[in-house]
Amino acid sequence: MPLEFRKIINQTRFHHPLKDFALTTVPNEIRFDPLTGQAVRIMSFRSMKLERHDWTPFVEESRRKFCPFCPPKMEKVTPRFPEDIVPGGRLQVGRAVVVPNLTPYELYSAVTIMSPEHYLSMPALTAEIISDSVCAALDFLKLAEAADPGGARYGSINWNYMPYSGGSLIHPHLQILSGPAPCRYDAGLIRCGREYLLQNGRNYWSDLINTEIKNNERYLGQTGNTHWLVTFAPRALCDVTAVMPEKTTINDLTRRDIDDLAAGLRKVIEFYDEINIASFNAALYLARREDEGFWVTARIVGRYTIFPLVGSDYSHLQVMHDEPWTLHIPEELTRQLKPRFN
Structure with a gap:
C-alpha cells in the first residue's frame, strides 16, 4: 500500500x-x-487552554524526602553494573551518569541521571544536558550489546518528565531498555x-x-x-x-x-x-x-491533567482499547x- x-x-x-x-x-x-x-x-x-502548573510544592516536598539521584547519596545508594558489562560499574558523559535500574523491567534496564540538580525546569533542560544524557544511554546500550549480543538486541531510550508522565521521581532521568526483542x-x-x-x-x-x-x-x-x-x-x-x-x-x-x-x-x-x-x-x-x-x-x-487536582489524559480509550486520543489538530x-x- x-x-x-x-x-x-x-x-x-x-x-x-x-x-x-x-x-x-x-x-x-x-x-x-x-x-x-x-x-x-x-x-x-x-x-x-491549559492552566499554568506550579511544580514548586511538589519539588519542595520531594527535596525533603529521600532522593537516590542527588549527590552525595547517588554514589552510596545507587547500584553498580557488573564489571563484565560496564567497567568501573557506572558510565558518565558530561554530568550525566548511567546506573542500573534498581527495579528492572527488561533484561538490561538502566537509568541516566541527567544532572546532579534535583529539579530542572523546562527552560533549564539545555541541549547540552539532553545530548550528554542520550549519549550516555547509547554508550550503555553498546556495552550491553557487546557483553550479550543475543540478550541485548533491541534497545530504546525513554524519558518521563515530571509526574504527569508517569515518572516516579522529580530528579530528571532517562529510562534505558535493552532485551532480546x-x-x-x-x-x-x-x-x-x-x-x-x-x-x-x-x-x-x-x-x-x-x-x-x-x-x-x-x-x-x-x-x-x-x-x-x-x-x-x-x-x-x-x-x-x-x-x-x-x-x-x-x-x-x-x-x-x-x-x-x-x-x-x-x-x-x-x-x-x-x-x-x-x-x-x-x-x-x-x-x-x-x-x-x-x-x-x-x-x-x-x-x-485535564482538570486541577483530579483527571488524567489517559482514559478507557487508551487503557482498554489501545486507541489514543488528543485535543490538538496536528x-x-x-x-x-x-x-x-x-
Whole structure:
C-alpha cells in the first residue's frame, strides 16, 4: 500500500444547552497512522487552554524526602553494573551518569541521571544536558550489546518528565531498555516498515519526509540532518516526530546526530513550556542492521491533567482499547510550532 493519510471526520448532532438548545453539529476525527494503521481520536474540545502548573510544592516536598539521584547519596545508594558489562560499574558523559535500574523491567534496564540538580525546569533542560544524557544511554546500550549480543538486541531510550508522565521521581532521568526483542510499539514500526519496503520498493520514512515537505501541512524543518514533523495520527497532546535518515542502529548514531536531536527537542520543549504543558514523554526508537525499512525515530508527546487536582489524559480509550486520543489538530499545532524551526 502506498503512503496514505487517512481520516474520518464525524459530525455529531445534539441540542446544545449552552446555545439555548439549538441543534448543533460538533465535529470529531478518527485518524489512522500511515505506517501501522492504528486508529487515534481527536476530540472536539481541543481548544481548551491549559492552566499554568506550579511544580514548586511538589519539588519542595520531594527535596525533603529521600532522593537516590542527588549527590552525595547517588554514589552510596545507587547500584553498580557488573564489571563484565560496564567497567568501573557506572558510565558518565558530561554530568550525566548511567546506573542500573534498581527495579528492572527488561533484561538490561538502566537509568541516566541527567544532572546532579534535583529539579530542572523546562527552560533549564539545555541541549547540552539532553545530548550528554542520550549519549550516555547509547554508550550503555553498546556495552550491553557487546557483553550479550543475543540478550541485548533491541534497545530504546525513554524519558518521563515530571509526574504527569508517569515518572516516579522529580530528579530528571532517562529510562534505558535493552532485551532480546523490541517493545510492542517498536516491533510494529519495524514490522510495518519492512512490509512497506517490500510492497513499495521504497523506505517509508523517506516517503513520509518527502511527502510532508511537499504537502507542507505538518512539516516543521530540520536540525542538522534530523527532520521534524507534527505527527499526523497523534498518540497524545502535541505529538512531534523526529526522523534520522539512513540511521538504523545504535552504532549508526554519532555525537553530531544526537546534538541535532537535542536541538530539536529543545525547540519542542520550549513550546510546551510556552503553552503550559507541564510534563512530557519522549522515546528514541532503535533497531538492528537486518531490520530493513526502518530509520531511527524519536517521538515526544505532552502530558497533562485535564482538570486541577483530579483527571488524567489517559482514559478507557487508551487503557482498554489501545486507541489514543488528543485535543490538538496536528495542522493547527504545526502553524504554532513551525516558526521555531525556521
